[in-house]
Amino acid sequence: MFASLHTSALTLARVERGGKKAGAGRLSRLLQLASTxxxxxxxxxxxxxxxxxxxxxxxxxxxxxxxxxxASWLR
Structure with missing residues (x-):
């Protein structure tokens, strides 16, 4: 499950921001939110x-x- 969530979140982040660097930052924040x-x-x-x-x-x-x-977590 985690791998598919990770892949889906990363794909979504790349599409929205158009780049690996932006996607990695959003993914990191989403994973932090899940942990919190x-x-x-x-x-x-x-x-x-x-x-x-x-x-x-x-x-x-x-x-x-x-x-x-x-929304502030996704910027």
Whole structure:
């Protein structure tokens, strides 16, 4: 699954920006976002309370697909 996600994200990024360098930067940010969402899902209730996020908010955010990224992450 990861390999196909990696290939799809890279292909999409190259098409949108028209180059390997731009595509690699976007891919890196998308992979960082996926990692951040996984870590958010693994936080305990105490850690979530410390950052002001409810368990439900963390669940919703971590369930979002990697391509559902804020526009600022794709620049």
């Amino acid at each position: 969402r996984r870590r958010l899902a693994s936080l305990d209730d105490s850690a979530l309370a410390d950052i002001g996020v409810s368990r439900e908010e963390a669940r919703r955010e971590s369930a979002r697909p990697v391509w559902d990224a804020p």
